[in-house]
Structure formats: structure tokens, C-alpha cells
Amino acid sequence: MGAGPVGLTAAGELRRRGVECRVIDRLPARQPYAKAVGIQPRTLEIWDRMGVVREILAAAAPMRGQLVYVNGTEQARVELTLPPQVPYGFAVLPQNDTERILEDVLVRGGGRIERGTELVGFEEHADGVRAELALPSGAREQVEARYLLGCDGAHSIVRKILGFGFEGAAMPEEYMLGDVEVDWDLPAGYAVRSMHQRDGRTDDLLVCIPLPGRNRYRMSMLVPPELSRARPDGEEGVSHGLEGGPAPGLEHLQAVLDRLAPEPTTASRLRWSSVFRISHRLVDRYGTDRVFLAGDAAHIHPPTGAQGMNTGIQDACNLAWKVAMAVRSTASAQLLPSYEAERRPVGEEVVRRTVRHAAAGVQADPEDPSTLIQREAQLLVGYRGSPIVGPDPASPPGPAPGDRAPDCGGLRFGLTAFPSRLFDLLRGQEHTLLLYADQEAQLSACEEAVAAARSAAHGRLDVWVIVAPGTSADGLPLPVVEDARGEFRESYGAAGGAGLVIRPDGYVGLRAARISGPELVSGLAAVFRP
Numbered sequence: 001m002g003a004g005p006v007g008l009t010a011a012g013e014l015r016r017r018g019v020e021c022r023v024i025d026r027l028p029a030r031q032p033y034a035k036a037v038g039i040q041p042r043t044l045e046i047w048d049r050m051g052v053v054r055e056i057l058a059a060a061a062p063m064r065g066q067l068v069y070v071n072g073t074e075q076a077r078v079e080l081t082l083p084p085q086v087p088y089g090f091a092v093l094p095q096n097d098t099e100r101i102l103e104d105v106l107v108r109g110g111g112r113i114e115r116g117t118e119l120v121g122f123e124e125h126a127d128g129v130r131a132e133l134a135l136p137s138g139a140r141e142q143v144e145a146r147y148l149l150g151c152d153g154a155h156s157i158v159r160k161i162l163g164f165g166f167e168g169a170a171m172p173e174e175y176m177l178g179d180v181e182v183d184w185d186l187p188a189g190y191a192v193r194s195m196h197q198r199d200g201r202t203d204d205l206l207v208c209i210p211l212p213g214r215n216r217y218r219m220s221m222l223v224p225p226e227l228s229r230a231r232p233d234g235e236e237g238v239s240h241g242l243e244g245g246p247a248p249g250l251e252h253l254q255a256v257l258d259r260l261a262p263e264p265t266t267a268s269r270l271r272w273s274s275v276f277r278i279s280h281r282l283v284d285r286y287g288t289d290r291v292f293l294a295g296d297a298a299h300i301h302p303p304t305g306a307q308g309m310n311t312g313i314q315d316a317c318n319l320a321w322k323v324a325m326a327v328r329s330t331a332s333a334q335l336l337p338s339y340e341a342e343r344r345p346v347g348e349e350v351v352r353r354t355v356r357h358a359a360a361g362v363q364a365d366p367e368d369p370s371t372l373i374q375r376e377a378q379l380l381v382g383y384r385g386s387p388i389v390g391p392d393p394a395s396p397p398g399p400a401p402g403d404r405a406p407d408c409g410g411l412r413f414g415l416t417a418f419p420s421r422l423f424d425l426l427r428g429q430e431h432t433l434l435l436y437a438d439q440e441a442q443l444s445a446c447e448e449a450v451a452a453a454r455s456a457a458h459g460r461l462d463v464w465v466i467v468a469p470g471t472s473a474d475g476l477p478l479p480v481v482e483d484a485r486g487e488f489r490e491s492y493g494a495a496g497g498a499g500l501v502i503r504p505d506g507y508v509g510l511r512a513a514r515i516s517g518p519e520l521v522s523g524l525a526a527v528f529r530p
Contacts, residue, residue: 008105012102014320019327021111023106023114028136037211037306038063039060040306041088042381043310044056044088045506048423059101062090065078065079066078066190067193092211117133119157120133124289153297154296169279174223176253177275181267193207223275245275250267250270282347295311299351302357304358305354314378314505318342319339334387381404397493400508403507404508411482411487433464436489437466443471456520468496469486497514
């Protein structure tokens with residue numbers, strides 16, 4: 001339940017795997033607010049696999065970096081530069097546009113959002129979940145479902161009914177948000193963080209995130225006393241998100257710009273504004289046997305680095321393919337429990353890091369700039385040691401089991417006159433087996449190994465044989481692509497005869513230097529039932 005970016009990503013992933021699901025949301029319509037606006041490169045990779053990235057790229061704008069000012073003087077210019085093999089950069093898009101695009105994908109797949117519909121209770125039983133819904137008409141409906149996914153935000157009713165702890169606290173500051181245009185001459189595509197400091201402590205703050213359009217920004221700043229409406233924080237009323245009451249006017253935002261803007265400017269075209277509070281909290285469990293939490297229902301934290309929505313979308317992607325396998329009765333016993341094992345440590349790290357960055361700024365992080373930017377891009381999220389990935393080879397070149405599968409270029413099909421990318425091969429719905437050969441003799445074992453692997457995966461396995469230049473695969477009854485520029489071999493540290501299994505969420509599940517049928521069957525047993 002929940003029709004925000006997290007719930008819509010989960011629903012889209014389920015429906016493209018043929019799993020029927022109902023998406024309910026208590027709000028009568030989509031909110032027209034630019035709340036979460038930053039889209040990380042890793043999220044774009046996920047949406048690429050879903051087939052939605054084209055629409056996102058058409059609507060979004062690039063985020064190129066950040067300008068940092070202290071007491072009116074530029075202190076830093078952070079460039080959001082990524083390694084060349086990363087296919088997508090940082091982007092910005094108002095949340096309401098993100099939701100519109102994801103809803104369109106859901107509708108094209110035969111789904112819909114049931115708006116004005118609220119979950120009022122549920123009970124788990126051996127075969128599923130019995131839920132009660134309050135419909136827009138005021139009537140009640142009893143629903144039987146195999147699983148319930150709570151993507152219903154910081155004030156999650158699913159979490160409250162489960163009785164899970166949600167430990168943390170509210171940040172002391174209150175903020176106001178405004179979606180406005182300004183007439184300054186700062187470079188396009190750069191966020192602005194401007195602070196007034198006294199004795200090394202920040203006592204005034206302006207953060208401006210660029211949005212699509214000319215000089216349009218989503219601005220946040222401290223609330224003036226006349227708009228303050230702080231309230232106690234507690235599980236019965238988590239202080240996180242937009243607050244009710246009078247909204248800030250253009251004059252309130254202009255007053256802060258007059259104090260902190262890097263150059264004189266006038267704000268105009270106020271689209272919306274609000275007061276909001278920030279808390280940092282993490283749920284003590286991510287789910288039960290049949291009910292799971294994702295996104296803000298499981299973790300809330302400062303918006304520094306645009307980590308919240310993007311972390312929730314990764315929750316949804318991780319969870320959806322596992323639930324789909326459980327619905328198809330192909331999942332191993334440890335597959336659904338692996339959701340918490342993999343995603344809760346990520347949520348814990350994000351909460352800790354964003355609280356630190358909110359206090360001192362991202363640029364104060366001790367990591368080297370390249371690592372810091374890749375971590376903010378969520379490209380370093382991984383699941384080494386997960387119960388469903390293979391053992392970590394000793395000091396392997398390239399990604400280990402649990403690591404994100406990197407993209408690479410220079411792949412060539414026999415029927416194309418243009419190069420392709422590895423991600424073009426990974427857009428399916430299933431696990432993908434990649435076999436690498438640099439000698440023809442290595443291909444003889446491929447057919448037997450693939451047959452064993454496909455049987456272990458209940459037929460749910462895509463297969464590609466990647467061959468080094470000059471290696472003939474004529475007559476091999478498997479799809480073949482040539483590593484024409486050697487980028488796959490370099491990116492993955494691949495040697496002839498090696499094999500990898502890439503999970504549906506784009507992570508390495510299994511890696512072997514010499515692939516064989518028994519080894520594949522053993523590795524796939526962590527994910528697929530016998």
C-alpha cells in the first residue's frame with residue numbers, strides 16, 4: 001500500500017513479473033508538491049531495468065554539483081563526477097512528476113491506484129494476510145492477499161499495526177520549503193548551500209536544489225518565529241514531513257534570500273510552500289513472514305544528499321522480485337528473510353550518514369571525493385555476506401557476490417553494426433547467467449552447465465555467453481555476444497571459463513572462476529527452492 005515512488009516502484013516490478021497487486025492510497029489525489037526531488041544514478045539504473053528511464057530522462061534535469069558559501073564567500077564547488085562506465089548521472093525531478101510517470105507505467109501494465117482507500121486493519125495467517133479497507137464510499141471491504149507491502153510513509157499504519165519499534169528522535173530545527181524562481185546568474189544545474197556561521201556554528205541556512213526549468217529551485221531554510229509550530233515527537237505523532245497550518249509566503253523566502261543568497265536576487269512564481277520537520281528513526285524489523293515495510297515506513301532521516309526516496313526505491317526493488325518468486329512458489333526458504341538481512345543495514349547506514357551530513361555538510365565527510373560521490377550516488381550499496389549470495393572469492397578482480405554489477409560497453413552482436421552495453425542484456429525480469437570464454441574449447445561445457453542451471457532455476461534464468469574477440473562460437477545453441485573492446489573482461493576481471501549470476505536487482509549473486517553445472521545448482525539453491 002502507498003502510491004508514492006516507493007509503492008509505485010514495487011507495484012511496477014511486481015506487475016511486470018505477472019504478479020497481480022492492488023495499490024491503495026488514502027489520499028484522494030496525487031499531491032502537487034516537489035518534495036523529494038533528487039534522483040540518484042543507481043535509481044536510474046533500477047528504472048532502466050523497469051523500462052521507465054526514457055520517460056524520466058525526458059522530464060528530469062541534470063544535477064551537476066553544489067556551490068557552498070559561508071558568510072557570503074564561496075568555500076567549495078563540488079562537482080558530481082562519476083567513473084565513465086557509470087551510465088547515468090545525478091538528476092532532479094519534482095516528486096509529483098516522478099509519481100505521474102510511475103503511475104503511467106503501472107496503468108500501461110494493467111494496474112491502477114485505488115485512491116481515497118485506507119487500510120484500517122489486518123491479520124496474518126498461515127496462507128496470507130486478511131486486510132480490512134475503508135473505501136471512498138465509506139463502506140468496508142475484506143481482502144485476502146498473499147503478502148502486504150507497507151510503503152505508506154513515515155506515519156505508516158502498517159508499522160503501527162505490526163507494533164514495531166521506530167526508535168530515534170526529531171531534529172531540533174524547523175524548516176520551510178518553497179518552490180520558486182529566482183533571477184540570479186549562478187550556473188545552472190548546481191545546488192546552493194549558503195550558511196551564516198558565528199564562532200564556527202551555523203545559525204542561518206539556505207539550501208537550493210535546482211529543478212527542471214529556468215532558474216527554478218526547491219528551497220529550504222529555517223523557519224521564522226511567526227511560522228513555528230513545533231510539536232512533541234513520539235511514535236503516536238512522528239514529526240517528519242510537511243506540517244499543517246499557514247504556509248510560508250514569498251516574503252518569508254525573500255527575507256532569507258536577502259540574508260543568504262550568494263548574489264542579490266528576487267524570488268517569484270511561488271508554486272507551493274510548507275513548513276516541515278525532520279526526524280531520524282529506524283524500524284527495529286523490516287517485516288514478518290507475510291508483511292513487509294519499505295521506504296519511509298522503515299527509515300526516516302534528514303534529506304541531505306537525496307538519500308531517502310532513493311533508498312526506499314532500492315528497498316522496493318530488492319523486495320519485489322523476492323515476493324514475486326514467493327508468489328510463484330519458486331523461492332527458497334531464506335529468500336524473503338534476506339530482505340531484512342540485506343536492507344536493514346543499508347537503512348541504518350543511511351540514517352547515520354545523513355544525520356552526520358545534516359550537521360556538518362556532505363563536504364565534511366572524511367572519505368576521498370570520488371568515494372564520497374559514488375556513495376551518495378548509491379553505487380556502493382552492496383550485500384556481501386548476505387545469506388543468498390555466493391561466497392566471496394579471495395581478493396578477486398572485479399565485483400564479488402553481493403556487489404552491484406557494473407555496466408560496461410563495447411559488446412557486439414553478430415547481427416548489429418553498433419556496440420551495446422551490458423545493461424542491455426540485463427533488462428529482463430529474471431536472474432541472468434553470464435558465461436565468459438576466450439577459447440573455443442571452453443564453450444563445450446556451456447550447454448551442460450546451462451541445462452543444469454535452468455533446471456535449478458525452474459526455467460527462470462536468462463543466459464548470455466560473452467566471448468573474447470576472435471573466439472568463434474558458431475553452432476553454440478545459446479545467445480552469444482562479443483566483448484569487442486575487452487571492457488567486460490576488464491570491468492569484471494573475467495578469465496576464460498568464468499561465470500556469474502546477476503540477480504534481478506542488478507547485483508552479483510554468484511561468481512565462479514570455472515563454471516560447472518553442480519556449482520551453479522549449489523549456488524542457485526540459496527535463492528530457488530529445490
